[in-house]
Amino acid sequence: MATSETEALYCIGCGAKLQTTDPKAPGYLPAGTMAKAQADPDGELYCQRCFRLRHYNDIQGVSLTDDDFLRLLTALGQSDALIVNVVDIFDFDGSVIPGLHRFVGDNPVILVGNKADVLPKSVNQRRLTQWLSHAAHEQGLRPVATLLTSAKKGHVEDLLATIEEYREGRDVYVVGVTNTGKSTLINQIIRHLTGEQDVITTSRFPGTTLDRIEIPLADGKSLIDTPGIIHHHQMAHYINKADLNLVAPTKPIRPTVYQLNPGQTIFLAGLARFDFLAGQRSGFTVYADNQLLLHRTKLENADAFYAKHVGDLLQPPRPADLADFPPLARFEFTPKQKSDLVFAGLGWIVVPAGQTVAGYAPTGVAVTLRPALI
Structure with missing residues (x-):
């Protein structure tokens, strides 16, 4: 990579223009490292942020609007x-x-x-x-x-x-x-x-x-x-970075089947909730990351249970994140055919035809119904 001192250089990791003046702006590189990069035509050009991300899995924030x-x-x-x-x-x-x-x-x-x-x-x-x-x-x-x-x-x-x-x-x-x-x-x-x-x-x-x-x-x-x-309404933005694996699975999902009566609730950690409101006793299959906590309880106690245990037993969110975690919004459905109730970014629950259910997710995160994929 032969270059003159005035020619602009760019990080090959993130594409930002390299600069030596503002450590908080995109493309920052210490002046000494920049000089070495300019002197080495075959060197790899990574900004300090990308270098730390590649070698230490350490992310540093920058401002993009x-x-x-x-x-x-x-x-x-x-x-x-x-x-x-x-x-x-x-x-x-x-x-x-x-x-x-x-x-x-x-x-x-x-x-x-x-x-x-x-x-x-x-x-x-x-x-x-x-x-x-x-x-x-x-x-x-x-x-x-x-x-x-x-x-x-x-x-x-x-x-x-x-x-x-x-x-x-x-x-x-x-x-x-x-x-x-x-x-x-x-x-x-x-x-x-x-x-x-x-x-x-x-x-x-x-x-x-x-x-x-x-x-x-x-x-x-x-x-x-x-x-x-x-x-801005992605589930990943509402949880601690240490929990991102729960909303970005890396291993094949293993389904979990619950036999539910009307009046029962399943919490997907503290991130989402599923209520079986009316219908016949049925099997409901949950597809979510294998490490995500699933907890079954009675619908009549669900509100109080969530208020008491969110950030504790129902985690994520973690205690330090509760102040910025939005309240759960409710969506009710009665599908006419076997359907998936989808919690955007988290997973889905297969709902038999004719059952009335409700799904909850952080305000702004979508809860939708689609024809069953399985």
Whole structure:
């Protein structure tokens, strides 16, 4: 990496312009380290934040505003490009970019459902793909293709083939909200195309890519990784970073079956609640991270039980996070067919047809009903 002293340098981990003046701003690097980087044409250029993240799993906050992300989205419609929109299939409502269809213009969009590896093998993937397409349509998005992938497992061959099918010599922008595995997916694509390993900084923490990162393609165009858009109603934003594994599973989920009578409640730690209100004694299957606490109790005592034990027995949230943890909002359903009651970013419970149930989640986090995937 030969460079003059005046040429701008960029972190290859997060894309931020390197600078030596403000430790709290993106791209900070101590002056001595910067001088060494400038003197070494083959050195790896990582800002201090990315270096600490890669080697110590230590995340340092930086300030990116909603206006920064709005500027990013506006640029999409001003480019002639193929848009690859990465969503978390475990958290579609928390990972869809609000209003994306208004920003992409006439550019085609490929919808990629990531983290397929954490779903049980019993999930009908064709039905899941159809549901993702339908959910995207309800958001106003009309993807030219919808497919599932696993960035963690490196299953990107179908995605690469689909990109080539629709790219038609254009740049490719990869967009998504924080915590969808977007940068991990980009790293797998780079590895597949060049053999390079883990070029872009990745972690479980939201917002680790801070500026656009351009990866050259063979025809002179680029694959462009963009900063993760902040979705303020994502479950991950309401819990301690030490508990993020509970809302971003890394291992296949094992279902838990409860035989319930009307008048019983299941707490999903202190993050969500499920009430069986009316119907016949039935089996309800819970799909959530295997480490997440599930606690059954009587509906008549549920409010008092939650008030007493949230942050204690019902954890997360942790005691230190209770002051900023929003109250749970209630949603009631009586599905006409076997359905999944989905707690965005946390999991779902399979509800038999004709049973009246209620789901609770932190205010702002979606609780929805969809046709059962299993």
